[in-house]
Amino acid sequence: MQKTLQALLFDVDGTLADTERDGHRVAFNLAFEEAGLDWNWSVELYGKLLAVTGGKERMKYYLEHFNTHFICPTDINDFIAELHRSKTAHYTALLAEGRIPLRPGVERLLREAREKGMRMGIATTTTPANVQALLSQTLGPDSESWFEVIAAGDVVPAKKPAADIYLWAMDKMDLKAEQCMAFEDSENGIKSSVAANLRTVITVNDYTREHDFSSAILVLDNMGEPERPFTVLQGDQDIVDHAACLDLDLIQRLANSSSPV
Numbered sequence: 001m002q003k004t005l006q007a008l009l010f011d012v013d014g015t016l017a018d019t020e021r022d023g024h025r026v027a028f029n030l031a032f033e034e035a036g037l038d039w040n041w042s043v044e045l046y047g048k049l050l051a052v053t054g055g056k057e058r059m060k061y062y063l064e065h066f067n068t069h070f071i072c073p074t075d076i077n078d079f080i081a082e083l084h085r086s087k088t089a090h091y092t093a094l095l096a097e098g099r100i101p102l103r104p105g106v107e108r109l110l111r112e113a114r115e116k117g118m119r120m121g122i123a124t125t126t127t128p129a130n131v132q133a134l135l136s137q138t139l140g141p142d143s144e145s146w147f148e149v150i151a152a153g154d155v156v157p158a159k160k161p162a163a164d165i166y167l168w169a170m171d172k173m174d175l176k177a178e179q180c181m182a183f184e185d186s187e188n189g190i191k192s193s194v195a196a197n198l199r200t201v202i203t204v205n206d207y208t209r210e211h212d213f214s215s216a217i218l219v220l221d222n223m224g225e226p227e228r229p230f231t232v233l234q235g236d237q238d239i240v241d242h243a244a245c246l247d248l249d250l251i252q253r254l255a256n257s258s259s260p261v
């Protein structure tokens with residue numbers, strides 16, 4: 001008896017939208033400028049800093065590895081927390097301007113899942129405020145309610161690549177890993193989802209194209225649209241068959257053909 005899929009669990013940054021280079025990175029730089037700091041994260045440097053998830057943790061990593069001469073005027077945790085509050089304000093303002101669209105195929109899949117009664121959750125390292133801003137700007141004010149759980153940021157002690165955020169989301173939804181499918185974009189993300197025993201579909205982006213996705217059940221360039229088919233970068237072509245985009249039929253075939261991690 002094949003276990004039917006009960007829920008889709010989505011990462012946010014890099015998966016629902018390409019938020020890092022032109023969103024979070026820009027917001028960090030605006031916060032640094034506002035604080036009178038000469039820190040400026042280039043596209044290239046930010047790619048290195050993405051090794052660490054979590055904006056607060058990423059700023060600490062930057063100081064420890066790329067700006068060791070900085071002398072913090074106050075308690076470092078308070079200083080970082082204040083910078084992060086400012087960065088989040090800048091980021092949500094950028095989203096409100098509609099500058100970060102959803103990636104190809106994301107809205108189509110979310111709407112199909114909603115119409116067909118497929119349960120959905122979010123498991124992300126970013127803050128709840130950032131998720132709310134992205135969803136309301138791209139899918140409308142009620143779209144937060146499409147997700148039973150928005151597991152985000154500091155709700156868990158350990159961020160990705162730890163499994164915590166996915167385990168927390170499944171616990172709140174009263175689901176087991178074999179009843180779910182995760183959707184991610186990065187190595188930290190799939191390490192987290194696989195550590196939670198979740199089968200995972202990857203859509204790569206410019207920062208993560210070269211990451212190790214050997215544990216993914218499918219790797220795509222994006223989720224695709226009927227008129228703009230995806231490209232399969234890794235996975236079983238027999239299961240993909242003639243699919244042009246990631247829809248519930250293909251996800252169900254992937255779930256039925258793969259055993260839990």
Ligand code: XBP
Pocket residue numbers: 011012013014020024052053054055056123124125126127130160189
């Ligand atoms: C990506 C992250 C986040 C963002 C920055 O999260 O690691 O930290 O880069 O957002 P995910 P914050 O891929 O899990 O969605 O500054 O709010 O952390």
Ligand code: MG
Pocket residue numbers: 011012013014015184185186189
């Ligand atoms: Mg991500």
